[in-house]
Amino acid sequence: MMEKNAKIYVAGHRGMVGSAIVRELERQGYTNIVKRTHAELDLTRQADVEAFFAEEKPEYVFHPAGKVGGIVANEKMIADFLYENMMMELNVIHAAWQNGCKKLEFLGSSCIYPRMAPQPMKEDCLLTSSLEKTNEGYALAKISGLRYCEYLNRQYGTDYISVMPTNLYGPNDNYHPEHSHVLPALIRRFHEAKEAGLLEVTCWGDGSPLREFMYVDDLANLCVFLMNNYSGNETVNAGTGKEITIKELTELVAKVVGFEGKILWDTSKPNGTPRKLLDVSKAEGLGWKYKTELEEGIRLTYEDFLHNPMRAER
Numbered sequence: 001m002m003e004k005n006a007k008i009y010v011a012g013h014r015g016m017v018g019s020a021i022v023r024e025l026e027r028q029g030y031t032n033i034v035k036r037t038h039a040e041l042d043l044t045r046q047a048d049v050e051a052f053f054a055e056e057k058p059e060y061v062f063h064p065a066g067k068v069g070g071i072v073a074n075e076k077m078i079a080d081f082l083y084e085n086m087m088m089e090l091n092v093i094h095a096a097w098q099n100g101c102k103k104l105e106f107l108g109s110s111c112i113y114p115r116m117a118p119q120p121m122k123e124d125c126l127l128t129s130s131l132e133k134t135n136e137g138y139a140l141a142k143i144s145g146l147r148y149c150e151y152l153n154r155q156y157g158t159d160y161i162s163v164m165p166t167n168l169y170g171p172n173d174n175y176h177p178e179h180s181h182v183l184p185a186l187i188r189r190f191h192e193a194k195e196a197g198l199l200e201v202t203c204w205g206d207g208s209p210l211r212e213f214m215y216v217d218d219l220a221n222l223c224v225f226l227m228n229n230y231s232g233n234e235t236v237n238a239g240t241g242k243e244i245t246i247k248e249l250t251e252l253v254a255k256v257v258g259f260e261g262k263i264l265w266d267t268s269k270p271n272g273t274p275r276k277l278l279d280v281s282k283a284e285g286l287g288w289k290y291k292t293e294l295e296e297g298i299r300l301t302y303e304d305f306l307h308n309p310m311r312a313e314r
Contacts, residue, residue, distance in 0.1 A: 001228045002030065002060050002103075009034040009058035011043060011092055012065025016172040017107060017165075020220035021062050028224060034058055043088040046095075053095035061096050062223060063089060063145075064107040068138075068174075068181075078137040085141035093148050097158060105227050106149050106162040108142035108235070110212075110278055111135045113164075120241065120279040123164070123234050132273045150233040159231050163223060166239035166278050169297065170216030171304040183213060183298070186250055187305050190259040200262040201254075204269035207247030212239050212277050215292035215300070225288050239278035240290045246271075249294075256298045 002008065008025060012018035013035040025033055034056055041052050043065055067077075067084040089106065096104045113121045114129040126146075131139045142164075149160035173184040180188070186203070193201045222238050230236060244252075250263055283289075292300075 004029050005032050006030070006059045006102075007032045007034060007056070008060045008062070009056065011061065011063045011088075014038075014172070015064065015066075015068075016170060016174070016216050017064035017168065017219065018062070019172045020170065020216040021064060021223055024217065024220035024224050043091055044084055046087075046091045049091040050095045050098065053099040053101075057099050057101075058096075059102045060227065061092065061101050061104040062107070062227070063092050063104065064223075065089075065092070066107075066142075068109075080137075081135075082137035082141050085138060086144055089141065089145035090148060093145065093152070093160065097152055097156065097160075102159065103227060103231075104149065104158075104160040105223060106145050106160065107223070108146055108162060108164045109138070110164055110166045110237070110239070110276055111139045111273075112143050112146065113276075115273055119275050120277040121237070122279040123237055123282060126235070134270060134272055146235055153233050161226060161230055161232065162235040163219075163226060163238050164235045164278070165219050166212040166214050166237075166276070168214055168216050168219060169301050171301065172308070173216075173301060173304070175305055182211070182246065183249065183253065184301070184305070186253040187257060187298070187302055190254050190257040191302075191305065193261060194257060194259045198261055200264055201259065202264045202266050203246075203250055204266055205246065205271040206265050206267045207245060207250060209246050209271045209273065210243045210275040210277065211246060211249065212241070212243045213249070213294055213297070214239050214290060215297035218290040218292050221291075222283060222288055226283075226286075229286055236282050236286075237278040237280050238283060239280045240294075241278070241280045241284075242294075243275070243277045244294065252295060253298060256295065256302055 115132040146162045152158045169183040175188040
């Protein structure tokens with residue numbers, strides 16, 4: 001268990017996941033949280049990361065930092081996604097080990113699992129078949145971070161764990177029209193269409209893929225729970241165990257935003273993986289379950305969009 005005054009470093013504390021973890025830690029009474037902005041510490045620079053850890057020597061580390069994006073961003077910047085994520089995670093994990101970190105939690109993504117993995121996806125299906133090509137660079141980087149934690153545990157007896165979240169959304173998300181994930185992109189698109197008085201909106205694909213979505217504050221609660229209650233080499237899936245088609249999601253976002261026009265589909269655009277549902281029985285077996293249902297989470301996220309102009313303008 002983490003002591004309330006233990007020194008805790010949250011990498012990427014300004015991002016959607018990192019900021020949620022900081023909120024959750026503070027909510028639970030943890031008082032010694034170390035933060036660095038990207039301007040203060042570039043995690044892709046090994047020497048800088050090593051100097052930071054040598055000076056601060058955090059006892060516990062949460063590592064959600066990463067370069068993230070949707071289908072378009074992953075396809076356009078596949079090399080950047082591989083390089084930047086791999087450098088960040090290996091630098092942080094290695095420096096934590098060098099400086100005697102008691103426990104580290106690495107966060108990946110459900111896209112590490114094979115494109116055609118049996119559904120719902122259990123943790124042990126990792127690397128059993130080929131990955132989804134549209135986000136392969138990102139997935140390979142996250143798999144490397146997960147495996148490095150496992151290998152340090154096996155070789156040096158560390159207590160490093162990993163968590164693999166499903167599709168996330170919530171406060172501090174990225175609403176960029178091209179580089180964001182599907183849910184925040186839909187929020188922006190329908191909001192702008194409503195403001196402009198448009199009669200129709202065109203969405204990518206045919207709406208058939210099935211996706212699972214988790215509110216980021218629920219993930220943060222699980223992350224702190226696992227840091228205090230789980231040790232092991234195998235990752236832990238983080239999700240709701242519920243799925244929805246992209247078409248149904250699109251209609252739900254339009255409803256929450258208040259867009260009443262027509263929704264069209266551009267079937268020349270890619271759908272991505274046909275289905276991605278996590279088996280969350282391991283987390284539930286440890287005594288944890290999500291709290292926020294999708295429609296309520298979308299309402300909270302839309303409020304963030306409306307009242308966070310920097311995010312809305314990106």
